[in-house]
Amino acid sequence: MDVYEAVASRRAVRGFTGRPVPRQTLERVLSAAARAPSGSNIQPWHTYVLTGAPLAELKKRAGERLASGDPWDEPEYEQYPPALKSPYRERRSAFGEQRYGALGIAREDLEARQRAASANWDCFGAPAALFCYIDREMGSPQWADVGMYLQTVMLLLRAEGLHSCPQMAWAKFRRTVAEILSPPDGLILFCGMSIGFEDVTVGDLRVARAPLGETVTFVDGR
Ligand SMILES: Cc1cc2nc3c(=O)[nH]c(=O)nc-3n(C[C@H](O)[C@H](O)[C@H](O)COP(=O)(O)O)c2cc1C
Numbered sequence: 001m002d003v004y005e006a007v008a009s010r011r012a013v014r015g016f017t018g019r020p021v022p023r024q025t026l027e028r029v030l031s032a033a034a035r036a037p038s039g040s041n042i043q044p045w046h047t048y049v050l051t052g053a054p055l056a057e058l059k060k061r062a063g064e065r066l067a068s069g070d071p072w073d074e075p076e077y078e079q080y081p082p083a084l085k086s087p088y089r090e091r092r093s094a095f096g097e098q099r100y101g102a103l104g105i106a107r108e109d110l111e112a113r114q115r116a117a118s119a120n121w122d123c124f125g126a127p128a129a130l131f132c133y134i135d136r137e138m139g140s141p142q143w144a145d146v147g148m149y150l151q152t153v154m155l156l157l158r159a160e161g162l163h164s165c166p167q168m169a170w171a172k173f174r175r176t177v178a179e180i181l182s183p184p185d186g187l188i189l190f191c192g193m194s195i196g197f198e199d200v201t202v203g204d205l206r207v208a209r210a211p212l213g214e215t216v217t218f219v220d221g222r
Contacts, residue, residue, distance in 0.1 A: 003155070005158075006155040006156075006158040006159055009158050010154050010157075010158050010163075010164070011163075011204075011205065011206065011207070012165045012166065012205075013165050013198050013202075014119065014124045014165055014205070015124055015125060015199040015203070016124055016125045016127065016194065016196035016197060016198060016199055017197045017199045018127055018196075019127065019196065019197045020051070020127050020128075021051065021127055021128040021195055021196055021197075023051070026049055026051075026128065026195070028156075028160070029153060029156040029157055029160060029162075030047065030130075030153065032152075033149060033152040033153040033156055035152070036145075036149040036151075037145070037148055038142070038145035038149070039142065042142065043145075043149075044135060044138050044142040044145050044146060045132055045145070045146050045149045045150075046132070046133040046135075046183070046187055047130050047131070047133075048130065048131045048181045048183070049129075050128070050129045050130070050131065050180070050181070051128045054180055055123070055127070055128070055129055058129075058176065058177065059121065059122050059123060061176050061179065061180075062122075062173050062176050063122065065121075065173060065176060066118055066121060072172035072173065073171075073173060073175045073176075075171065076136075076171065076174065076188045076189070077171070077188060077190075079171070087210070087214070091210065095207055096113075098205065098208070099205060099207070100113050100116065102203055102205050103116055117169070120167055120169035121169065123165075123167075125196070125199065126194035126195055126196035128194075128195040128196055129192055129193060129194050130153070130192065130195065131177055131181060131191075131192050132146060132150060132189075132191055132192075133183055133188060133189050133190065134146050134187065134188055134190050135186060135187060135188075136186050136188050146190055150191070150193065153193070154166070154193070157195060161197070162197060163195075163196065163197070163198045164193050164194060165193065166192075166193045167191055167192040167193060167194060168190075168191045170189065170191060171189050171190070174189040177189055177192070
């Protein structure tokens with residue numbers, strides 16, 4: 001698979017089969033992803049890979065929390081600016097319409113949206129997940145490094161025939177994740193990522209992108 005194909009075929013997949021992902025495959029992907037760039041090569045990512053009984057236990061505990069109405073953990077970072085301005089606000093709401101529209105859920109049906117979103121905490125059925133932490137002392141450039149690393153992971157997963165869904169949703173249940181992973185103090189959970197083979201019966205959501213001219217400016221004297 002060439003890089004264009006990996007980029008074009010990667011998308012946030014929200015339905016996985018239970019087919020296990022071999023440990024050697026995950027090791028191959030994560031070893032290769034370690035080549036991702038980072039400022040001064042500090043490699044600020046801390047990755048935990050969860051499969052089998054520990055992942056099942058995490059999903060169970062998260063499901064119990066959801067069912068009991070236990071509120072989300074207080075945020076350790078702002079997932080979005082409190083007042084998202086234009087054009088980001090419109091893009092976000094267009095995404096919501098595409099995502100929930102594809103499931104036949106109306107814009108105003110918040111309960112159905114929440115029900116669909118709750119699949120996050122079952123990793124959309126995935127048999128593997130990773131959790132990516134960053135040191136609390138790191139700043140925006142290092143958070144960007146982590147983003148590059150995670151995209152590298154997701155593209156390499158495509159080369160292995162696997163799909164993924166990055167999930168900030170797990171930050172809302174970060175204490176439950178920490179119960180299973182026992183990360184050292186001083187790390188912030190940036191996101192989880194569900195990993196597995198796509199359940200093709202779930203539907204192929206292709207979220208549109210802004211036209212090139214909206215996000216890219218060529219300055220070439222023409
Ligand atoms: C850092 C990050 C966090 C995300 N968190 C979630 C999440 O919690 N749940 C979810 O369903 N999708 C999540 N997504 C997926 C985005 O919604 C998705 O990437 C975006 O809508 C573009 O769609 P595409 O990746 O399918 O092209 C996240 C993506 C990123 C990059």
